[in-house]
Amino acid sequence: xxxxxxxxxxxxxxxxxxxxxxxxxxxxxxxxxxxxxxxxxxxxxxxxxxxxxxxxxxxxxxxxxxxxxxxxxxxxxxxxxxxxxxxxxxxxxxxxxxxxxxxxxxxxxxxxxxxxxxxxxxxxxxxxxxxxxxxxxxxxxxxxxxxxxxxxxxxxxxxxxxxxxxxxxxxxxxxxxxxxxxxxxxxxxxxxxxxxxxxxxxxxxxxxxxxxxxxxxxxxxxxxxxxxxxxxxxxxxxxxxxxxxxxxxxxxxxxxxxxx
Amino acid sequence: xxxxxxxxxxxxxxxxxxxxxxxxxxxxxxxxxxxxxxxxxxxxxxxxxxxxxxxxxxxxxxxxxxxxxxxxxxxxxxxxxxxxxxxxxxxxxxxxxxxxxxxxxxxxxxxxxxxxxxxxxxxxxxxxxxxxxxxxxxxxxxxxxxxxxxxxxxxxxxxxxxxxxxxxxxxxxxxxxxxxxxxxxxxxxxxxxxxxxxxxxxxxxxxxxxxxxxxxxxxxxxxxxxxxxxxxxxxxxxxxxxxxxxxxxxxxxxxxxxxx
DNA sequence: CGAATATTTGAGGCCTATCAAAGTGAGTGG
DNA sequence: CCACTCACTTTGATAGGCCTCAAATATTCG
Numbered sequence: 001x002x003x004x005x006x007x008x009x010x011x012x013x014x015x016x017x018x019x020x021x022x023x024x025x026x027x028x029x030x031x032x033x034x035x036x037x038x039x040x041x042x043x044x045x046x047x048x049x050x051x052x053x054x055x056x057x058x059x060x061x062x063x064x065x066x067x068x069x070x071x072x073x074x075x076x077x078x079x080x081x082x083x084x085x086x087x088x089x090x091x092x093x094x095x096x097x098x099x100x101x102x103x104x105x106x107x108x109x110x111x112x113x114x115x116x117x118x119x120x121x122x123x124x125x126x127x128x129x130x131x132x133x134x135x136x137x138x139x140x141x142x143x144x145x146x147x148x149x150x151x152x153x154x155x156x157x158x159x160x161x162x163x164x165x166x167x168x169x170x171x172x173x174x175x176x177x178x179x180x181x182x183x184x185x186x187x188x189x190x191x192x193x194x195x196x197x198x199x200x201x202x203x204x205x206x207x208x209x210x211x212x213x214x215x216x217x218x219x220x221x222x223x224x225x226x227x228x229x230x231x232x233x234x235x236x237x238x239x240x241x242x243x244x245x246x247x248x249x250x251x252x253x254x255x256x257x258x259x260x
Numbered sequence: 261x262x263x264x265x266x267x268x269x270x271x272x273x274x275x276x277x278x279x280x281x282x283x284x285x286x287x288x289x290x291x292x293x294x295x296x297x298x299x300x301x302x303x304x305x306x307x308x309x310x311x312x313x314x315x316x317x318x319x320x321x322x323x324x325x326x327x328x329x330x331x332x333x334x335x336x337x338x339x340x341x342x343x344x345x346x347x348x349x350x351x352x353x354x355x356x357x358x359x360x361x362x363x364x365x366x367x368x369x370x371x372x373x374x375x376x377x378x379x380x381x382x383x384x385x386x387x388x389x390x391x392x393x394x395x396x397x398x399x400x401x402x403x404x405x406x407x408x409x410x411x412x413x414x415x416x417x418x419x420x421x422x423x424x425x426x427x428x429x430x431x432x433x434x435x436x437x438x439x440x441x442x443x444x445x446x447x448x449x450x451x452x453x454x455x456x457x458x459x460x461x462x463x464x465x466x467x468x469x470x471x472x473x474x475x476x477x478x479x480x481x482x483x484x485x486x487x488x489x490x491x492x493x494x495x496x497x498x499x500x501x502x503x504x505x506x507x508x509x510x511x512x513x514x515x516x517x518x519x520x
Numbered sequence: 521c522g523a524a525t526a527t528t529t530g531a532g533g534c535c536t537a538t539c540a541a542a543g544t545g546a547g548t549g550g
Numbered sequence: 551c552c553a554c555t556c557a558c559t560t561t562g563a564t565a566g567g568c569c570t571c572a573a574a575t576a577t578t579c580g
Contacts, residue, residue, distance in 0.1 A: 204421025
């Protein structure tokens with residue numbers, strides 16, 4: 001076992017006092033939103049709620065009356081087979097929307113569940129629709145989000161279908177590292193609250209095999225993880241192993257499209 | 261080997277004379293489009309082109325100047341690992357859009373390629389954006405499409421991550437059967453031009469294993485396929501095997517949302 | 521009718537699953 | 551501050567599903 005320094009506080013403390021902390025929300029990192037639109041969104045959401053880990057915000061096949069936006073903590077979108085096996089179709093980190101399609105579909109075909117203690121903000125469907133109608137930038141942002149989710153999910157399909165367990169894990173860690181904005185030079189470190197069982201449900205593996213795969217990555221000095229924190233000592237090498245190219249995440253310069 | 265009757269003409273003949281045959285296009289099966297909007301779309305697209313099988317419409321990481329809409333034949337969206345393995349992230353049948361995210365992203369992170377001889381219509385990006393701005397229904401339709409693709413891809417992830425080869429194949433056939441509108445009572449039959457290699461790239465399997473899996477399905481009397489045609493003698497039983505619930509395809513009554 | 525493409529079959533091996541149990545760490549209550 | 555519990559991680563042994571490599575057969579199309 002590698003003796004590692006502590007990297008980050010294990011789980012960020014949740015501050016109930018600040019109200020809906022939407023400032024970090026990815027929803028307007030896509031530079032579609034004017035200051036006015038940001039304000040409109042901020043005042044349309046319901047007060048943030050603290051939700052315990054492993055709690056369904058929406059169950060599979062439920063109706064959802066609101067869009068759920070993750071403000072702090074981690075959550076996921078998941079589906080289950082008739083045999084009861086679970087597969088995640090998205091990890092949601094602060095700024096992500098859990099159920100975008102509630103905008104247009106009555107019923108979900110997946111569940112949304114917290115992975116950790118989390119702060120969740122709800123945006124009632126009617127208000128979301130009204131905002132989309134009234135503010136063009138918000139409508140664009142919704143579309144942008146839907147397309148981004150598609151891009152990420154497409155890469156997950158590639159991993160699930162065609163990559164070995166170690167490649168999958170490497171790719172996922174690279175993805176999260178970028179999405180969390182945790183990279184600096186060739187290193188990255190971030191709070192990593194997932195259990196190996198949750199990782200297994202993302203990667204389409206068993207928890208036991210995830211454990212063994214993590215050990216391989218550790219042995220190769222590609223990750224250092226202790227205390228719910230993750231450190232990537234050599235991002236370039238991890239990317240190479242996972243076949244990861246960050247272009248699909250469009251972090252550098254989101255396209256500015258004039259639509260709607 | 262089961263001796264089966266011929267079910268359908270192997271590949272539909274392509275009629276070049278009718279111009280852009282967009283009438284079957286899913287783009288306006290979501291009942292968002294007024295007659296005027298349909299007309300606007302129809303006159304915005306470039307003349308249909310016939311494209312040979314296994315031809316890239318856009319290569320991975322290419323810029324695309326147009327949205328590509330499949331009018332006849334089949335195509336796919338795909339990505340490849342650095343080792344060269346290919347995984348499809350979507351099958352495109354008549355009515356599907358190949359590269360919706362060209363609306364907002366400069367560069368694709370996947371390729372679009374024909375699987376069969378196909379008729380393809382191009383909708384220049386500028387025109388698509390303009391249409392989305394001018395006609396609210398068209399903007400809605402784009403969003404609806406993006407969300408639908410997400411729903412389908414989410415189920416693919418579930419299959420890839422958590423289902424056995426026979427369940428995956430069963431689920432895929434059920435999906436296609438519904439999307440092609442080929443079901444009647446408990447039976448379904450449709451032209452099925454995919455090679456086993458192409459199937460393998462959808463299912464995350466090897467061609468050899470796909471072959472053996474098909475044989476299992478045949479032995480169980482769940483499929484009858486000859487001459488590039490597919491017949492499902494007992495849809496209910498196939499659905500049960502694949503854990504397929506058609507709700508996520510939203511074929512019955514698309515929600516009518518008032519957005520944008 | 522012949523070449524190219526696609527399907528089918530066989531044998532053997534590897535990666536990941538399964539089942540079971542031990543070890544570790546965090547939180548709780550006495 | 552120390553048992554105690556619960557959840558998570560780790561380890562071991564075995565099995566099985568799918569892959570790999572190779573070649574034969576069938577089908578399509580010029």
